[in-house]
Amino acid sequence: MKLHRIMALTMRHMYLFKRSVPRLMDIFFWPTISLLTWGFLTTYLEKVNLNTVNIASILLGAIIFWEFLQRFQNGVSITFLEEVWERNILNIFVTPITVGEFLSATTLLGIVRMVCVFAVMSSISLLLYHFSIFSVGMAFIPFMLILMLFGFSLGVFTMAVILRFGTQAQVLAFSIIFLFQPLSAVFYPVTALPHFLQFFAWLLPSTYVFEGMRGVLTNGSVDTALLIQGFIIASIYAALMVWFFYRMFAYVKRQGKLLKLE
Amino acid sequence: MRTYAIETKGLVKAFGDFIAVDGLDLNIEEGKITALLGPNGAGKTTTIQMILDLITPTSGEIKIFGLSMKHDREKILSQVNFSSPYVALPQSLTVMENLLTFARLYGVKDPGKQISELADFFEIRHLLTRMTSGLSTGQLTRVNLTKAFLNNPRLLLLDEATASLDPYIADKTRKVLKRVQKEKGVTILYTSHNMAEIEELCDDVIFINKGKIRDRGTPEELVAKFGHKDLNEVFLDIAKENEEDDK
Numbered sequence: 001m002k003l004h005r006i007m008a009l010t011m012r013h014m015y016l017f018k019r020s021v022p023r024l025m026d027i028f029f030w031p032t033i034s035l036l037t038w039g040f041l042t043t044y045l046e047k048v049n050l051n052t053v054n055i056a057s058i059l060l061g062a063i064i065f066w067e068f069l070q071r072f073q074n075g076v077s078i079t080f081l082e083e084v085w086e087r088n089i090l091n092i093f094v095t096p097i098t099v100g101e102f103l104s105a106t107t108l109l110g111i112v113r114m115v116c117v118f119a120v121m122s123s124i125s126l127l128l129y130h131f132s133i134f135s136v137g138m139a140f141i142p143f144m145l146i147l148m149l150f151g152f153s154l155g156v157f158t159m160a161v162i163l164r165f166g167t168q169a170q171v172l173a174f175s176i177i178f179l180f181q182p183l184s185a186v187f188y189p190v191t192a193l194p195h196f197l198q199f200f201a202w203l204l205p206s207t208y209v210f211e212g213m214r215g216v217l218t219n220g221s222v223d224t225a226l227l228i229q230g231f232i233i234a235s236i237y238a239a240l241m242v243w244f245f246y247r248m249f250a251y252v253k254r255q256g257k258l259l260k261l262e
Numbered sequence: 263m264r265t266y267a268i269e270t271k272g273l274v275k276a277f278g279d280f281i282a283v284d285g286l287d288l289n290i291e292e293g294k295i296t297a298l299l300g301p302n303g304a305g306k307t308t309t310i311q312m313i314l315d316l317i318t319p320t321s322g323e324i325k326i327f328g329l330s331m332k333h334d335r336e337k338i339l340s341q342v343n344f345s346s347p348y349v350a351l352p353q354s355l356t357v358m359e360n361l362l363t364f365a366r367l368y369g370v371k372d373p374g375k376q377i378s379e380l381a382d383f384f385e386i387r388h389l390l391t392r393m394t395s396g397l398s399t400g401q402l403t404r405v406n407l408t409k410a411f412l413n414n415p416r417l418l419l420l421d422e423a424t425a426s427l428d429p430y431i432a433d434k435t436r437k438v439l440k441r442v443q444k445e446k447g448v449t450i451l452y453t454s455h456n457m458a459e460i461e462e463l464c465d466d467v468i469f470i471n472k473g474k475i476r477d478r479g480t481p482e483e484l485v486a487k488f489g490h491k492d493l494n495e496v497f498l499d500i501a502k503e504n505e506e507d508d509k
Contacts, residue, residue, distance in 0.1 A: 009367070019354075087349070095364065254318045
């Protein structure tokens, strides 16, 4: 693994942000709009007083963590798609870069996006709604780690599918995350789901984060066992998706489809 | 034992029932410009893509400078580069950003200096701050060639390097390639459909057909062997032969 190659690819994508308004909007504008919409709703819910403890904090925390997950997955998948759209895959893979380095660069770009989204959303929520995302305490670190691993898994899965089926599958890069939103129990507890769906909900690492977050914000404590389970499941998915990507990469190389990817 | 720049043994690539490359035994000497020619579908592109590790061979072996692609991919590809007018650089970056990206990918020690030297060599200094999307075909080809020399490659694969260039720029490009090959001792594997260019540029010509070597020699040797007046007629002979076989 060579750092200079990972940085080369990361910098190549950072150049794009200098002169692309839609790319900057993706990081700064849309998360802000999402936070404003939901933030005002939570303010309203607080005012009508539903006798629910910390409703505003719970919803705001959910929105912010959800945006982290979504932007991270987007960052990973779209980095790959940009290379496909620019027909740059050949140029990249005739250099000594390895698949591992390529995946590392996409992950680094996912982290950059996530940090930017975090900076914007945490500042706005503090300024407008007096909610600090750090009110979840030290649990913030495992929450982020689990979401990053899960976002990475979904991003890599999307890349692998696009690699296999071409850009006809690119819609996944933007929509796959929403398949998991209802089951992740982002805005409601898992118990609100029908019983048979609860089993599937607990298969998603994101569920452990949102359940954990609600626990911290309502009781002030976090269930460590829950976080460990979430972390283990997220790690298994990440490892499986990396394996799956390598398999798909080898497949398209055998089929001679790497260069026909468009 | 002699080490070749490129050596393939029993190289086969099958896509289902179709055999694109059929037991190709290739050896390309270091420091020469070798042409890889053949009619459409002869297996040239597949062979080049296997040499670049973009396609996995069905069977056989590829060695570059005595190293196996299977085990020494990174070591090999750091000494190799590729250029084709059909493979665009990212359009949304400036020429300088593109060149910096590839210089970094190849681990060039002082990218700024290397780009500056090559920019003078290929006369693209005035293009460095321009967006790649705004370049003409000729300018793009020169930028592509600059990219191809960033890592001081020992082996360069050029696919129709002068296609879509006007005769003046094409001539200039050929002279540059000759000069670079002489000064730096680069091995060049060249594909083109312009036979006059091949005669002018190449030391060695390999004709492949149906994934196998059909003939090989210097341009003069092949012209004499086929009893024609130039390489273009030799090419036509081989292409016709291919067409008749298909019937």
